[in-house]
Amino acid sequence: MSSTEPEKLFARGLAAFKSDDTLSALVLFEKACQLDYNPGFVSYLAFCLAKERGQYKKAIALCKESLEKEPANQAHYLNLGRIHVLMGNKPDAILAFREGLSYGNCPELSDHLERLGARKKPFIPFLKRNHPINKFIGIILGKLGLR
Known part of the structure; x- marks a missing residue:
């Protein structure tokens, strides 16, 4: 396999993810992670595992692992917060989104916070x-x- 194969799989998975086809995205992210255990790939895989398979503990562990390797990557905070939302854990979701915003402005993080109705x-x-x-x-x- 070429070195760009995992990136191609991830790009296809991200397209499926953005069109709300998380099942297809899950399969593509799993293949990408098998070829290259990239923290960015793992973070999205974690969300798909939580949404499609209900594996919340594993998903949170994977997101936290990605955060340890790339603490300034806002996508990891976004996915971690989304997992907490799926679990119905609003306080931890808000905390994750706010931590992500501490690294700079991110419209997606702000939108999720606004939807949750985070209080001052x-x-x-x-x-x-x-x-x-x-x-x-x-x-x-x-x-x-x-x-």
Whole structure:
């Protein structure tokens, strides 16, 4: 096999992934990973494993492995967050998306955060979120466009 064969398989898998055909993408990512165990390939494979086979623990482990090798790659944070969303684990998904955004602007990460409805910290942190003072200040600042 040529050295570009894994990249070709990954590109085909990514096209299938983007068209929401995660089953086909899973097969292509598995083949690409067998030929070249690239962290980028593994990250997408992890999401497909979680979505198609429900192998959440394995998927999270693979994503974390990819993050250890490439900690600044925002795609790994995106896939890890997506896995947490599939699991219904909203707090960890938000954490993953925010960590990914710490490496720069990424519209996909921002879109996922917005869809999850990530809340900002309460204005007065030592008071509970539903305390009337926090609610009132939050409403006022929101209407003024300052929050």
